Amino acid sequence: xxxxxxxxxxxxxxxxxxxxxxxxxxxxxxxTDAEDxxxxxxxxxxxxxxxxIREPEAFLPRVVTRLxxxxxxxxxxxxxxxxxxxxxxxxxxxxxxVEDVTxxxxxxxxxxxxLERAALLLHDVFGLPxxxxxxxxxxxxxxxxxxxxxxxxxxxxxxxxxxxxxxxGLAMAEAFFHASRSGDMGALSAMLAADVGLHSDGGGKRPAxxxxxLGHEAVMKVHAYLSEKIWPQGxxxxxxxxxxxxxxFITRELDGELQxxxxxxxxxxxxxxxxxxxxxKLRHLH
Numbered sequence: 001x002x003x004x005x006x007x008x009x010x011x012x013x014x015x016x017x018x019x020x021x022x023x024x025x026x027x028x029x030x031x032t033d034a035e036d037x038x039x040x041x042x043x044x045x046x047x048x049x050x051x052x053i054r055e056p057e058a059f060l061p062r063v064v065t066r067l068x069x070x071x072x073x074x075x076x077x078x079x080x081x082x083x084x085x086x087x088x089x090x091x092x093x094x095x096x097x098v099e100d101v102t103x104x105x106x107x108x109x110x111x112x113x114x115l116e117r118a119a120l121l122l123h124d125v126f127g128l129p130x131x132x133x134x135x136x137x138x139x140x141x142x143x144x145x146x147x148x149x150x151x152x153x154x155x156x157x158x159x160x161x162x163x164x165x166x167x168x169g170l171a172m173a174e175a176f177f178h179a180s181r182s183g184d185m186g187a188l189s190a191m192l193a194a195d196v197g198l199h200s201d202g203g204g205k206r207p208a209x210x211x212x213x214l215g216h217e218a219v220m221k222v223h224a225y226l227s228e229k230i231w232p233q234g235x236x237x238x239x240x241x242x243x244x245x246x247x248x249f250i251t252r253e254l255d256g257e258l259q260x261x262x263x264x265x266x267x268x269x270x271x272x273x274x275x276x277x278x279x280x281k282l283r284h285l286h
Contacts, residue, residue, distance in 0.1 A: 009046040012056050019057075019126070020064050026121055027068035027114075029088030029106060031284045037067045061126060062136040065118050069137075072114040083204030085212055086110070087274055089281040090260040092250065093242040102245035103262050103274055108155040119144050120151035164265045169247030173263055174240050176270065177249050181235050183227040185220065192216055193269040203278030206257065219273070230254060246274070250285065258282045 020041065024034035041063045045056075053059045088106045109117050115137055122128040122136065123144075130148075134141045164172075172191065179187040198219045202208025213219055236252040243249075248262035257279050264272035276282060 009050065012050065013042055013045050013060070016057055016060055020060055023061055023121060023126060024064050024068055025091065026106065026109060027065065027117060028071060029110060031089045031091065033071060037064055037071065040067055058128065058132055061122060061128065062132070065122060065136050069114050069118060084208055084210040085199050085201055087199060087201040087276055088244065089284070090243050090262070090276050092260070092285065104264055104272065105155060106244060112151050112154060116147045116151035119147035120155070123148050124152065164247065169265055170240050172265060173247040173249050176263060177237055180223050180227060181231045185224055188223055189220055191270050192219060193266065193271045196270055196272065198222060198273045200275040201278050201281070203280060205279055206277040208277050258285055
């Protein structure tokens with residue numbers, strides 16, 4: 001591959017890179033795997049006869065989607081043997097960015113079949129017509145409409161929930177950090193919804209609950225223990241920001257490892273807490 005060919009390929013690929021990365025991440029729930037898919041897609045783009053491809057913005061999402069579908073076949077096996085709750089790798093947005101696919105919606109996408117997920121993302125998020133989606137998924141147009149409709153029904157609830165003003169949400173995330181780490185159980189209790197759930201992903205690499213902890217009393221009990229036994233020895237707030245579209249923060253914990261916490265806020269109360277502790281899923285944040 002000549003340098004000029006590489007430059008030409010990059011010139012048409014790079015403007016679409018962010019869009020393709022978002023597609024791959026939403027398909028896979030992994031930043032690392034999404035980056036691998038983009039690398040492979042770029043190699044294929046370099047090898048393709050680009051003069052024959054009139055619309056890279058239609059061609060490249062198809063390539064990335066197919067790569068992701070192949071990847072999901074092997075990921076499905078790993079997921080079945082995963083220790084404890086599985087959460088997607090956290091993406092922490094910079095100031096001004098807005099993520100329209102939140103963490104609860106990512107989990108709803110995870111419950112879909114790979115083809116349902118692809119049809120929904122390509123049509124509803126990336127605006128591809130069903131004719132192109134049919135070509136990508138190697139299904140007829142009617143089947144792709146059906147896949148997207150079924151997926152839409154399953155994720156509709158998550159799409160409309162957890163909308164909170166950014167400034168208010170981040171203030172609540174910071175207040176949650178200070179109340180939980182200082183042991184102010186009264187302040188913490190007042191922030192939590194009655195049916196709050198705590199979901200922590202340690203991947204078998206760091207201590208974490210092996211099942212979601214559900215209900216106000218149970219979640220408070222966990223935080224009372226942590227604030228008494230663990231956090232007084234060290235939990236450093238590194239940054240407050242949006243984690244997968246939800247208000248949250250990054251901390252460095254007692255073992256020196258990073259941790260992200262994301263809060264789903266509904267009607268002014270914290271409805272769900274998502275804690276990522278698996279070091280394999282936090283490497284990209286270092």
